[in-house]
């Protein structure tokens with residue numbers, strides 16, 4: 075069903091609604107039709123004496139069968155449905171080859187700028203003073219532009235986590251912005267306002283800040299610092315070669331731990347840098363359905379695990395992030411299969427930590443996902459406005475997910491620290 079068809083149907087069964095009431099019903103009809111593949115008359119049959127209130131009640135009960143009776147009514151988020159086909163993601167496979175490369179004047183002679191010139195000889199190269207706005211108007215064209223810049227301010231910071239969520243004490247080093255993968259749930263598509271890939275050329279300056287910084291460690295034995303917040307830590311590593319400097323740097327600082335967080339298998343740099351006990355290479359993992367349908371262009375689970383085994387053999391420790399866990403029919407069996415494949419494949423004693431977090435997103439990101447991936451299934455679940463203004467599955471579904479996954483992971487990887495990510499402190503305490 076298209077948005078227009080949903081609007082026409084609501085207009086036909088309740089012709090006299092005001093704008094806001096119509097908007098809510100159109101969204102509900104559209105979301106139910108998308109999830110169930112059903113038609114208007116099946117979703118909301120024409121009825122004698124049908125009112126807005128009775129129609130909304132019927133639609134909410136069908137759209138939110140798990141939460142309808144228990145959730146406060148203001149937790150159902152029903153914004154205007156606006157789909158712009160011009161925003162749809164381009165899912166045609168292509169290599170990363172920017173059309174235009176901007177290099178800031180101050181790093182024209184940097185090693186990174188030199189490597190980029192060699193890697194993309196056919197790109198158009200432009201010098202920039204760092205003040206000119208670069209990038210494409212559309213997020214989907216972000217890979218057309220690469221900006222090599224000199225970071226001046228944003229070096230290290232505590233992970234902002236989520237307002238009021240239980241904090242794991244993570245620390246961030248912002249080595250780049252942008253990613254070549256297309257995960258349907260990625261927050262960058264809503265967060266990144268400069269539609270380009272940004273890579274800093276002054277890695278040494280980032281590292282020079284570390285010894286003077288004070289870091290949180292949360293429930294871990296040592297502070298953890300990671301670079302996978304605004305980019306995938308390894309997806310551009312063949313180009314940036316950041317690993318060549320990061321690994322030796324942390325080898326000399328065993329009181330800290332560095333985490334490369336990735337979905338890629340771009341591990342050549344790590345293997346060349348040699349292993350390091352306090353460097354953890356971690357992979358986001360998911361069920362086969364979520365990886366196949368929602369993590370476009372990423373390597374599958376087996377490839378990720380094969381890469382993990384290789385870096386473990388080289389002397390790194392491993393981490394895994396079950397994030398985001400998506401709830402759908404049969405999710406338990408599929409997630410159990412992922413855990414089983416990990417348990418059958420990985421050297422268990424090398425796994426340092428595993429995090430788990432269910433799918434969550436801001437209201438703005440929901441709109442972006444439905445525009446960029448109109449065929450998505452990840453939004454078909456029951457998401458409610460939650461304690462921090464984000465949208466999450468209701469408490470019962472989240473607790474079910476954690477009750478299923480946490481014991482399984484703790485049994486399978488007894489030496490790993492298994493923890494929840496960006497969760498309500500009350501829920502964290504109960505696990």
Ligand code: SF4
Nearest residue numbers: 253255256257260306
């Ligand atoms: S790998 Fe991470 S950064 Fe890249 S698209 Fe997926 S979620 Fe976003």
